[in-house]
Amino acid sequence: xxxxxxxxxxxxxxxxxxxxxxxxxxxxxxxxxxxxxxxxxxxxxxxxxxxxxxxxxxxxxxxxxxxxxxxxxxxxxxxxxxxxxxxxxxxxxxxxxxxxxxxxxxxxxxxxxxxxxxxxxxxxxxxxxxxxxxxxxxxxxxxxxxxxxxxxxxxxxxxxxxxxxxxxxxxxxxxxxxxxxxxxxxxxxxxxxxxxxxxxxxxxxxxxxxxxxxxxxxxxxxxxxxxxxxxxxxxxxxxxxxxxxxxxxxxxxxxxxxxxxxxxxxxxxxxxxxxxxxxxxxxxxxxxxxxxxxxxxxxxxxxxxxxxxxxxxxxxxxxxxxxxxxxxxxxxxxxxxxxxxxxxxxxxxxxxxxxxxxxxxxxxxxxxxxxxxxxxxxxxxxxxxxxxxxxxxxxxxxxxxxxxxxxxxxxxxxxxxxxxxxxxxxxxxxxxxxxxxxxxxxxxxxxxxxxxxxxxxxxxxxxxxxxxxxxxxxxxxxxxxxxxxxxxxxxxxxxxxxxxxxxxxxxxxxxxxxxxxxxxxxxxxxxxxxxxxxxxxxxxxxxxxxxxxxxxxxxxxxxxxxxxxxxxxxxxxxxxxxxxxxxxxxxxxxxxxxxxxxxxxxxxxxxxxxxxxxxxxxxxxxxxxxxxxxx
Amino acid sequence: xxxxxxxxxxxxxxxxxxxxxxxxxxxxxxxxxxxxxxxxxxxxxxxxxxxxxxxxxxxxxxxxxxxxxxxxxxxxxxxxxxxxxxxxxxxxxxxxxxx
Numbered sequence: 001x002x003x004x005x006x007x008x009x010x011x012x013x014x015x016x017x018x019x020x021x022x023x024x025x026x027x028x029x030x031x032x033x034x035x036x037x038x039x040x041x042x043x044x045x046x047x048x049x050x051x052x053x054x055x056x057x058x059x060x061x062x063x064x065x066x067x068x069x070x071x072x073x074x075x076x077x078x079x080x081x082x083x084x085x086x087x088x089x090x091x092x093x094x095x096x097x098x099x100x101x102x103x104x105x106x107x108x109x110x111x112x113x114x115x116x117x118x119x120x121x122x123x124x125x126x127x128x129x130x131x132x133x134x135x136x137x138x139x140x141x142x143x144x145x146x147x148x149x150x151x152x153x154x155x156x157x158x159x160x161x162x163x164x165x166x167x168x169x170x171x172x173x174x175x176x177x178x179x180x181x182x183x184x185x186x187x188x189x190x191x192x193x194x195x196x197x198x199x200x201x202x203x204x205x206x207x208x209x210x211x212x213x214x215x216x217x218x219x220x221x222x223x224x225x226x227x228x229x230x231x232x233x234x235x236x237x238x239x240x241x242x243x244x245x246x247x248x249x250x251x252x253x254x255x256x257x258x259x260x261x262x263x264x265x266x267x268x269x270x271x272x273x274x275x276x277x278x279x280x281x282x283x284x285x286x287x288x289x290x291x292x293x294x295x296x297x298x299x300x301x302x303x304x305x306x307x308x309x310x311x312x313x314x315x316x317x318x319x320x321x322x323x324x325x326x327x328x329x330x331x332x333x334x335x336x337x338x339x340x341x342x343x344x345x346x347x348x349x350x351x352x353x354x355x356x357x358x359x360x361x362x363x364x365x366x367x368x369x370x371x372x373x374x375x376x377x378x379x380x381x382x383x384x385x386x387x388x389x390x391x392x393x394x395x396x397x398x399x400x401x402x403x404x405x406x407x408x409x410x411x412x413x414x415x416x417x418x419x420x421x422x423x424x425x426x427x428x429x430x431x432x433x434x435x436x437x438x439x440x441x442x443x444x445x446x447x448x449x450x451x452x453x454x455x456x457x458x459x460x461x462x463x464x465x466x467x468x469x470x471x472x473x474x475x476x477x478x479x480x481x482x483x484x485x486x487x488x489x490x491x492x493x494x495x496x497x498x499x500x501x502x503x504x505x506x507x508x509x510x511x512x513x514x515x516x517x518x519x520x521x522x523x524x525x526x527x528x529x530x531x532x533x534x535x536x537x538x539x540x541x542x543x544x545x546x547x548x549x550x551x552x553x554x555x556x557x558x559x560x561x562x563x564x565x566x567x568x569x570x571x572x573x574x575x576x577x578x579x580x581x582x583x584x585x586x587x588x589x590x591x592x593x594x595x596x597x598x599x600x601x602x603x604x605x606x607x608x609x610x611x612x613x614x615x616x617x618x619x620x621x622x623x624x625x626x627x628x629x630x631x
Numbered sequence: 632x633x634x635x636x637x638x639x640x641x642x643x644x645x646x647x648x649x650x651x652x653x654x655x656x657x658x659x660x661x662x663x664x665x666x667x668x669x670x671x672x673x674x675x676x677x678x679x680x681x682x683x684x685x686x687x688x689x690x691x692x693x694x695x696x697x698x699x700x701x702x703x704x705x706x707x708x709x710x711x712x713x714x715x716x717x718x719x720x721x722x723x724x725x726x727x728x729x730x
Contacts, residue, residue: 612653
């Protein structure tokens with residue numbers, strides 16, 4: 001059984017290598033090959049899952065040691081895998097949603113001449129993410145972490161002929177690099193503290209280390225998680241990452257990449273449990289991001305960017321839950337899985353809409369699409385109901401549990417957290433309803449594009465609709481399945497631990513409150529966008545709207561705080577380099593040059609003047625000899 | 632007669648030769664002055680040999696003569712060649728070896 005883990009990771013990586021090395025010969029079969037390999041991973045994951053299910057709670061962990069990577073004295077870095085319930089959950093999510101997105105891309109990228117390359121990168125993305133969640137030590141996790149960063153860079157900038165895509169790819173890469181520094185520092189701190197990278201000794205030994213060290217490690221891990229999961233303050237890349245093809249956005253937002261941060265925090269739970277300060281920071285980051293993303297999502301007219309804001313906000317929920325400790329880990333992961341389903345469904349639906357509308361992304365130019373694209377409308381609609389937490393759909397279960405866990409924090413903090421999350425839930429309902437109404441309801445607002453082609457909305461091909469239908473099923477039933485008999489909680493409990501917090505507010509009350517704020521959000525959006533026609537040109541809006549359209553000034557802030565001082569620093573250094581270093585070097589050269597110019601005059605070419613110096617020299621030598629003798 | 636007088640004569644001849652080398656422009660004359668300096672040193676060497684009562688100085692003088700003869704062969708050939716190409720035997724005209 002263990003050897004299957006290697007195959008599971010290897011299949012997509014092999015696909016990436018084959019497609020990249022294989023060249024044009026594979027142009028016609030490449031996409032099917034990549035999809036088949038992704039599906040192979042999923043089948044292997046399912047086999048491993050059934051194997052784990054046959055065992056008892058504590059026994060559900062598989063180890064596979066492939067080879068020693070860096071065996072140097074005390075430093076041991078192994079390429080070894082650990083499959084436990086947490087990894088298994090991620091593997092199933094990544095491979096299932098990943099395979100569906102592969103299938104969808106076959107239709108979506110049908111007319112792209114670089115489709116083979118695209119599938120190679122998709123496979124690389126999947127392989128790197130599997131490596132990340134299956135590694136049994138932090139160093140191998142770091143390898144997967146960087147692989148994910150690389151694949152996201154390649155995919156976001158896939159349409160590299162567009163300068164905006166190339167810039168967005170670079171932005172994502174650089175912002176992620178800031179987070180990666182955090183991870184590398186955390187790993188180095190772990191090694192100096194525990195003398196190893198492996199999960200088990202580090203996490204088991206966490207209670208023995210000093211709290212200051214653990215807080216440091218925790219904060220650095222959080223920085224890393226912020227980068228990958230697009231949390232404040234490293235959130236700025238996510239919106240621009242929409243420049244990539246839509247299946248990439250779906251993959252980044254649902255199955256890979258942004259979930260890595262939540263995985264890291266949950267996996268390192270033992271460290272955070274022993275460092276309450278770091279935990280508090282995680283909670284604050286999550287709470288700030290969930291509002292930040294929601295506010296941005298409310299103002300964007302670009303359908304993908306609005307969904308990106310939504311992802312940021314939902315990941316904020318997960319972070320917050322993960323920061324609550326054992327009360328929240330299980331629900332963070334549960335929300336992650338349900339979110340994987342409905343967010344992938346939403347993005348694939350958005351892709352289908354764009355496909356039908358000649359790649360138009362402005363929702364103000366959609367309208368009335370429900371009549372033209374019934375399948376997309378229904379699947380998107382179900383995912384929509386799931387994300388806003390419509391009772392008994394998947395989002396309802398996972399989000400309510402997180403809100404409950406927030407109240408269970410107790411005291412004033414509990415009320416603040418619960419309140420923030422309820423506000424976030426209202427905003428979620430508002431912006432998702434807004435997307436829904438602007439896209440599928442109302443009158444048609446599309447116009448001929450610059451070339452005079454009027455879009456003719458049509459339903460997408462089967463390769464695109466099937467994944468959307470499957471994901472819609474997931475969005476509807478996942479939460480119910482997970483919640484029946486607390487199956488998901490019992491499944492994850494051995495890894496993450498579980499505490500039932502004491503909340504001043506009961507489960508029923510939280511559910512009612514969440515449903516109530518959802519209704520308020522939906523009603524608000526309906527009053528603004530459903531009751532009266534949507535203007536084709538965005539109104540100027542109030543100050544907050546304008547700020548939210550500019551991503552709450554995140555880029556302006558980064559520009560003012562980092563880019564401008566950085567430019568000044570560079571200019572200062574260039575000035576110093578010119579004046580000081582170059583001046584020193586050039587000055588030395590010039591002084592030697594001048595001196596040589598003077599000395600050169602001695603060599604005047606007249607033999608007699610050379611004779612004078614010879615005689616003079618000889619006379620001096622003799623004089624000196626005589627003088628020495630006299631002394 | 633006091634052999635020191637030969638030394639004074641040798642010094643006088645050497646100085647004459649040296650000032651000739653420095654002051655004259657004609658290459659042949661410069662060359663002759665060089666010979667004069669060599670011979671002045673020969674005289675000094677022979678005198679030392681006499682004063683010390685051994686043959687070291689005389690042997691040295693023979694060596695100087697041989698070297699001088701060889702030098703004359705090469706030097707005169709150079710002077711003649713320079714004169715043929717530049718129509719001048721002035722040492723100051725042959726000042727091309729400079730930057």
